[in-house]
Amino acid sequence: MTEEQQSLAPANPKMTARDVKVFYGPKEAIKGVSIDVAMDNVTAFIGPSGCGKSTFLRTLNRMNDTVASARVEGTITLDGEDIYAPSMDVVQLRARVGMVFQKPNPFPKSIYENIAYGPRIHGLAASKADMDVIVEKSLRRAGLWEEVKDRLQDSGTALSGGQQQRLCIGRAIAVEPEVILMDEPCSALDPIATAKIEELIHELRGRYAIVIVTHNMQQAARVSQRTAFFHLGDLVEYGVTSDIFTNPRQERTKDYITGRYG
Amino acid sequence: MTGPAIFLLLAGLGAIAWVSARARAMRLQTVARATGRRDAVHSLPAYHGWYVALWTLIPAGIFLAVWANISPGLVTQAVLADPAAQALPADGFVRSAILGEARSIAAGLQSGAFNPASQALVEPYRAAMTEYGVIGAVLALVLAFAGGAYAFTRVRPDFRARTRVERLVMATLLVASLLAIVTTVGIVASLLWESFRFFSMVNPIDFLFGLKWSPQSAAMGYGNDDAFGAVPLFWGTIFIGAIIAMIVAIPLGLMSAVYLTQYASPAVRRWMKPILEVLAGVPTVVYGYFAALTVAPALRDLAVAVGIHGASSESALAAGLVMGVMIIPFVSSMADDSIAAVPQSMRDGSLAMGATTSETITRVLIPAALPGVVGGVLLAVSRAIGETMIVVMAAGLAANLTLNPFASVTTVTTQIVQLLTGDQEFDSAKTLAAFALGLVLFIVTLLLNIVALRVVKKYREAYE
Numbered sequence: 001m002t003e004e005q006q007s008l009a010p011a012n013p014k015m016t017a018r019d020v021k022v023f024y025g026p027k028e029a030i031k032g033v034s035i036d037v038a039m040d041n042v043t044a045f046i047g048p049s050g051c052g053k054s055t056f057l058r059t060l061n062r063m064n065d066t067v068a069s070a071r072v073e074g075t076i077t078l079d080g081e082d083i084y085a086p087s088m089d090v091v092q093l094r095a096r097v098g099m100v101f102q103k104p105n106p107f108p109k110s111i112y113e114n115i116a117y118g119p120r121i122h123g124l125a126a127s128k129a130d131m132d133v134i135v136e137k138s139l140r141r142a143g144l145w146e147e148v149k150d151r152l153q154d155s156g157t158a159l160s161g162g163q164q165q166r167l168c169i170g171r172a173i174a175v176e177p178e179v180i181l182m183d184e185p186c187s188a189l190d191p192i193a194t195a196k197i198e199e200l201i202h203e204l205r206g207r208y209a210i211v212i213v214t215h216n217m218q219q220a221a222r223v224s225q226r227t228a229f230f231h232l233g234d235l236v237e238y239g240v241t242s243d244i245f246t247n248p249r250q251e252r253t254k255d256y257i258t259g260r261y262g
Numbered sequence: 263m264t265g266p267a268i269f270l271l272l273a274g275l276g277a278i279a280w281v282s283a284r285a286r287a288m289r290l291q292t293v294a295r296a297t298g299r300r301d302a303v304h305s306l307p308a309y310h311g312w313y314v315a316l317w318t319l320i321p322a323g324i325f326l327a328v329w330a331n332i333s334p335g336l337v338t339q340a341v342l343a344d345p346a347a348q349a350l351p352a353d354g355f356v357r358s359a360i361l362g363e364a365r366s367i368a369a370g371l372q373s374g375a376f377n378p379a380s381q382a383l384v385e386p387y388r389a390a391m392t393e394y395g396v397i398g399a400v401l402a403l404v405l406a407f408a409g410g411a412y413a414f415t416r417v418r419p420d421f422r423a424r425t426r427v428e429r430l431v432m433a434t435l436l437v438a439s440l441l442a443i444v445t446t447v448g449i450v451a452s453l454l455w456e457s458f459r460f461f462s463m464v465n466p467i468d469f470l471f472g473l474k475w476s477p478q479s480a481a482m483g484y485g486n487d488d489a490f491g492a493v494p495l496f497w498g499t500i501f502i503g504a505i506i507a508m509i510v511a512i513p514l515g516l517m518s519a520v521y522l523t524q525y526a527s528p529a530v531r532r533w534m535k536p537i538l539e540v541l542a543g544v545p546t547v548v549y550g551y552f553a554a555l556t557v558a559p560a561l562r563d564l565a566v567a568v569g570i571h572g573a574s575s576e577s578a579l580a581a582g583l584v585m586g587v588m589i590i591p592f593v594s595s596m597a598d599d600s601i602a603a604v605p606q607s608m609r610d611g612s613l614a615m616g617a618t619t620s621e622t623i624t625r626v627l628i629p630a631a632l633p634g635v636v637g638g639v640l641l642a643v644s645r646a647i648g649e650t651m652i653v654v655m656a657a658g659l660a661a662n663l664t665l666n667p668f669a670s671v672t673t674v675t676t677q678i679v680q681l682l683t684g685d686q687e688f689d690s691a692k693t694l695a696a697f698a699l700g701l702v703l704f705i706v707t708l709l710l711n712i713v714a715l716r717v718v719k720k721y722r723e724a725y726e
Contacts, residue, residue, distance in 0.1 A: 063614060068527065095616030105607035108630050117625070118615040168611070175615060 014039040014179060014209040015060060015097075020074035022055055022064065029055050031233040032074070037179070042201060042210045044224035044241065046217060048256065051230040053213045054102075057181050060211065061097035062090050078179070095122055097179040098172035103188045104164035106156035106171075111148050114156040114167055115139060118175035134174055142170030143200050162193025166200065173204075180204070182212040186219065198223050217257060221245050229253045268399050272322055272406055279318040279410045284311035286417050294419035305424035313423040316430055317413035322406040329398045337365075340390040346382045453704060456697035463691040464490045469698060475661035475672075477681060477692040490695055492702070494661040498671035502582040502657060503646035506667060510586025511646075512639060515593025520623055522594075523601045535598075542591035546651040553584035553656035565668040572669050576658030579667035585652050589642045596638020596718075600631035637718035644710035648703060650675040674699045 013036035022030035030052045037043050037060075045053040055064070062083060064070040076083050083093050095118070106114050115135045116125075125131040135152070139145040144166045148159070156167055165185055172180055182201075186194040201210060201223045214220050220227050221241060228238040229252075237244060237253045248254040287310035294302040338361065341347055350357050363380040366372040368387035417423075461469070472491020479489050518538065522531050558580035565573030604627050612622040628635070658670030659680060681696040 061614065063610065066610065066613060091616045091618055093616075094614055099610075099614035101607055101610060101614075103607055105605070105611040107608060107611065107626055117612070118617075121615070121617050121621050121625070171611075171615065 012039065013037060015076065015078050017056075017059075017076045018074055020056070020059060020072065020076060022052070022059060023071045023073075024067070025069045029233055030059070033230075033235040035228060035235060035238055037209055037211055038226065039209045040206050041225040042205050042212060042223050044220035044227045045211065045213045045230060046215070046220045046227060046256075047230035047236075049215065052233045053228075053230045054183050056230065057183055057211060057213050060179070060181055061094050061099055063094075063099065065090065095175050096177055097181060098175065098177035100165070100168050100172055100180065100182045100185050102184045104161055104168050106159070106164050106167050108155065108157055110153045111139075111156050111159070111167060112152040114171050115174050118171060122175055124175065138170040138174040139167075141173050141204065142166045143196065143203070144170055160193070162189050162196055165189060165193070165197060169197075169200065169204075173208075177208060179209040179211065182210065184213050184215065187215070194219075217245070229256065231256070268326070268402060272319060272402065275403075275406050275410065276315045276319045279414070280311040280315040283314035283414055283417055284308055286414070287311070287419070287423075290417065291419045301420065303419045304422050309423040309427050310417050310421070312427050314410055314413040314417065316427070318406050318410035320430075321409040322402045325405050326398070326402050329401070333394045333398055337387070337390045337394050340393070341383060341386045344383075344386040344390075346386055349379065349382070450704070453697055453701050456694055457701040459689075460691060460694035460698045463694070464698075469695075470702075473663060475677070477677075477695055490691065492674075492699065494663045495672060495674045495677055495699065496702075497663055498578065498657065498661070499647050499673040499675075501667075501671055502578050502585060502653060502673060503649065504643050506579060506582025507586040507589055507646045508639065508643065510583055511589040511593050511642060514586075515590045515638075515642075516597050516628075516635065518590070519594045519597035519601055520628075523598055524619060524623055524627070538591050538594060541588070542595075544588070546588065546649060547655075549584050549588050550651040550655035553580050553652050557584055558656050561668065570666075570668055572666060574658065574660075574668065574670040576656060576670045577668045578657060578671045581653050581657035582667070584656065585646055585649060588649070588652065589646055592642040592645060593635075593638055596641065597631065597635045600634025600638070601627055603634065604630045633717050633720065637714040640710050640714035640717070644707040644714070647673075648675065648707050650679060654679050674703050678703075 015037040017033055017035045020030060020033045021028060033056055045057060047053045058064045059072050059076060060083075064072060072084060078093070078096065082088065107117060109117070112135055115138050116131050119125050119131060119134050125134055136145060136149075139148065144163060147163060148154075148167075156164065159167060165188075169180075169182075169185075186197050189197065198219065201212065204210060212220075212223065224241045226239065227241040227244040229236045229244065229248075229250075231252055237248060237250045239249075244253065245257060248257060284307045287305075287307040291303045291307065341361070341364075342350075350360060360377055360380045360383065363372065363377055364383035364387050367374075367380065367384045368391055468488065469490050469492055471493060472488060473493050474488055474491045475494050476489045518534075522535060522538075526534065554576070558575055558577055561577055561580050561583075562573050562575045565577075608626055608630060609622055612626045613619070617625070653673045653676045657673060657676060659672050659676065660670045661672050661677075662669055664671065678696045678699050681693060681699075687693060
């Protein structure tokens with residue numbers, strides 16, 4: 001990171017990454033990325049397909065651990081604590097850093113059980129009444145409560161795609177995370193469902209640090225305050241979203257934003 | 263004329279038909295092509311060759327197949343019309359024995375006569391066989407020529423031989439698949455017919471709900487009324503195949519599937535899965551030895567050591583345990599497929615919530631895979647209750663209605679073997695009972711298979 005970029009980095013970061021490299025077997029997918037993620041911001045990762053933005057996102061809650069051939073170097077911290085340290089409990093980390101996937105993946109259980117899944121495994125509710133409160137609160141925050149309050153026992157897989165994705169966001173919220181990672185959350189949705197998710201991201205901002213990967217530049221411009229541009233495993237440019245889109249400093253960023261490639 | 267000679271001759275005719283028809287088609291097509299019309303020539307010459315060759319061979323072949331079935335009857339009739347046959351005794355059994363021996367000698371299968379009466383009939387037999395053999399061969403050759411000639415006259419440049427050959431290929435394939443179905447229908451029909459005869463001697467209610475099974479006493483003339491109560495057999499079958507074997511197979515199969523799909527590294531999986539599948543290829547008779555000679559005595563000694571009375575050296579537990587081991591690969595491979603079919607995104611979703619791998623397995627993967635697992639278990643049960651060798655060797659023959667796993671019980675398949683081995687009269691209730699048992703077993707396994715396949719299919723659709 002250059003001096004100039006450093007000065008643009010948010011003060012008081014929630015998560016920091018320093019010189020992070022990710023290897024799949026011998027192939028280097030991320031080539032030394034340093035970035036700070038702020039608490040009160042939505043941070044967007046943009047870049048062409050295969051640039052490593054999703055791979056990098058998955059290092060932030062150690063989901064790359066589930067890929068046998070993946071290896072991560074460098075340091076990533078959450079509130080100053082190294083998440084790749086041997087003392088770090090991955091299960092606890094993932095409860096604090098939630099994730100929403102590209103394709104909605106509700107469990108084949110009822111809507112209620114989908115939300116209750118996380119609180120139940122982490123023991124967040126002492127009684128059925130507690131759980132009811134958590135489920136209602138999470139569904140309200142996910143903007144889904146009004147649509148499903150009369151059919152909480154219906155299967156989560158019976159909802160529409162957009163509703164399923166909001167259910168997955170509600171499911172992530174239910175365990176009270178500090179950071180929510182979203183991996184192209186709207187790429188499988190139609191424009192109306194996409195608009196609802198974007199609206200939801202606005203509402204959730206401030207309560208959680210949100211990192212969203214998107215290949216849709218308009219979406220990044222609409223929902224985020226900070227944008228990071230990735231290309232071929234490098235972090236090319238990171239800064240305030242409006243600056244990136246109106247006044248990119250790097251030639252590669254400019255080419256991408258003006259549609260020269262991608 | 264002998265059989266092989268006719269076949270060689272027919273094959274030669276077929277080859278000649280192929281070559282000459284092809285040559286004729288080529289010649290005619292060269293002429294037709296000269297006219298320049300696009301539709302003047304339809305099929306390649308080789309198709310004309312095949313068309314004529316098939317017309318030469320198929321009618322003659324069908325005739326030979328039919329002739330092979332009717333000519334022995336014609337031969338026998340000719341022999342009986344011979345003066346030498348007047349001396350034959352009227353009694354059906356001796357008569358057919360003499361005729362059979364004479365036929366064997368005439369055909370060269372046997373060198374000398376055991377019964378002097380048959381020696382006299384050898385010559386008439388030999389004459390009749392030669393006569394009908396020649397008639398058959400001549401008729402077959404005539405048919406081959408007629409068929410070939412008919413087809414040969416149809417060789418024209420624009421004749422659609424290719425389409426005709428295609429249709430014949432389809433018909434041949436259809437006949438092949440129908441044969442399998444017809445055989446199955448035939449087996450079921452014979453099962454039904456023999457069972458019907460049994461139920462005309464024994465009340466079906468007594469058979470299905472009676473508590474006492476003692477076919478020997480019925481055979482010794484104590485009456486059929488209460489000797490064929492099959493409930494002890496049904497119980498023994500369920501006890502061994504559906505209870506004890508499944509208590510072994512379901513947890514072990516499921517756990518090995520979970521290990522192989524979720525924990526094992528690709529290298530371990532590449533070794534362990536084939537080894538597990540080898541278990542499915544071990545002949546059941548080998549499991550039988552193992553159950554009868556190793557497991558059963560060990561269990562008996564164990565039972566005696568802990569003071570259980572009535573421990574037998576042939577026990578339900580021994581048969582059930584070994585059968586359970588035999589069934590493990592079925593359960594595990596079905597469970598493996600179902601768990602692997604649960605989308606990766608489901609697993610990621612759970613892990614990303616901060617669930618551990620085992621929480622993910624028990625709360626998400628297994629519930630999602632459950633229908634497939636249930637289907638696999640039902641198929642395994644249906645295989646276990648139809649399994650014969652292990653129970654014949656290790657479960658015993660005593661038709662006990664007991665809950666004690668150390669006692670000897672018997673199963674439907676064991677009793678079928680018991681009823682049909684050795685010298686049997688085929689019209690006694692004792693023998694026919696085997697068919698009734700077979701019918702019940704068939705119906706139960708059929709139902710289990712239908713239900714299992716439906717469950718599995720429905721589940722497969724859920725993620726597609």
